[in-house]
Amino acid sequence: MTDGLELDDIQHFLVARGPARAARYEFLSFANADAGRAWLAGVIDKVGSAAAVRSDSPDIRWVTVGFSWNGLRALGIDDASLATFPEDFREGLAARAEILGFTGASEAAHWDKGLLDPSLHAIAILFARDAAERDRATRAHQEYISELGGITLLAFLNLEAFSPPGEPREHFGYRDRLSEIPIEGTTLDQPPGAGPHVKPGEFFLGYPDETGATPASPEPAELTRNGSYIAYLRMQEHVGAFRDFLRANGDTPEAQELVAAKLMGRWRNGAPLVLAPDKDDPALGGDMQRTNDFNYAEMDPHGYKCPVGAHIRRLNPRDTVESLQRHRMIRRGGTYGPPLPEGVPDDGVDRGIAAFIGCASLSRQFEFAMNVWVNDPTFKNLKNERDPIIGTQDGSFDMTIPKRPVRKRITGLPAFTTIRGGAYFFLPGLRALKLLAGGAAPARKLA
């Protein structure tokens, strides 16, 4: 445990999640500082702290608020302080999309217009126990901002889980949320294979990070202490193309499942290939005591079980990369859009994942992962490969599946996903939210 990690001030978002089945993200613009402060003042007491929210929380909705750099300016933060924020956050994700490898169909010019608007100031993230509560809270917020005035809803996204409770899956059918980063000071123990606790300074400003020192924070310190950065990404999933690919590369359902597993590094039921290389093991997949209990350097150095370029081996290379602790990230979010039933052609409906990646340094953690692990074609001495699931694909990259006696190489991998929007936000601590709100008692409160 880290003495003094202020869980009662840190927003719950990156520490704990409630049992939510639905969500809504709202992207907001303030007409002026007073409007923004008034909005925030009435919302603050709905924002849960890390100390208050637990996975067995009796609450029915969980609220998080964050601000873009322009949003902090709109709320009246002075230029000298604004200049102390890192360049990545100041520029914003859209301006840096190319650095991350978001090109072609994924380039920022094609993104949701509301997210490209320079007057995007804030995000309000609502997670709710079910869609009915999500819709009730949405109406309450709509009434609140229409009474308040001066707040524009630039964009929104509704999300809903479609898989059975306790077994989250995304649209391709892969089981999700199988790993959680253990943060020193927030979790006492971690399941086998989760890796050592990560120092809180890797996620929250004002604390020692993995270097042992406390990095310089943007100013003023009372605004940034206990804060984090989040990268928002909306990634469309092309389920029809994915299923076509599996059929084209596997003669039998079993062979298709193996192809799906080789792309991900886990069977769709969650079992890792390193532990279940030849045959699916659904019980292993969902067993949190076993499903992460493996490494690569000793158990699969050449990728005969889990290909070196598989998605999970890129995003968490475990013991095959240096300084892993400096590049860890906390992922939040969920699926949007209706599931595509099995056996039907793609209906063209937009569906996918809308995720947040939380960290203390966007460039060292999130951008590094996208730039070096996901989209670098020479990752780990591969020749011409990107992440097969979330990498920017245009049919010109390959996927190597090591196999004895001769490896299998899939050439011209199609794009299974396209980035449709993204933005950077700063999640302040609760005291900082009050500071941003100007300290005045709210004229109105969100119901």
Add this chain to the structure above:
Amino acid sequence: MSNAPTEEKTNGHRPEWAAPRAMAIPPEGYFTLERGRYGPTFPRTPACHGFTIIAKIKPGTEEKIRAYGKSLEDAVAKDPHVLAPLQLHYLRWVLFPIGSDVYFMYQGIFDTDFDKYVEDAIQLFASTGITTIFEMLEGFPDDWRTNAPAFIKFVREHQHPSFLEYGEYPFVTADEIKKALTMKEAFTVMLDQYQ
């Protein structure tokens, strides 16, 4: 070249490493501007990724810098893989005078991109206790341990791109060279066993 593979041996495809290559590089250090996380991306050349950092040393630190060479030699002797995260081929450290000033030149050839190298180097310096020689250089940020962006900015400001790079065996990584030597060794042992 006597040991260049013939077309028969390589199934008709002449491997890239078999043809020495030279690459002339524009003054900016790149051909087209591609943004990296901390600045323009420098291309991989026939001589791999690399940099040439030149900076004036603080007066009176020359002996300290030379002594640092010995301490790094000792660190590598103690743990030969201490610099492994940097994916290096070679490092060259040079001190030379210009007028009455002394300058330090640090040339590295490696297989990761520039930004990742610098990030990994900061992490390595911080985690291994290798004190950085950069502290002897004029303009180097005193708070580098807690201010990685300032460290990266210093390195980029003092980087002088090559205008020509040459590779006798172009585009080969250190890892590939080590794998080839390991295989050669294994074959030699195997052939010896059959004698």
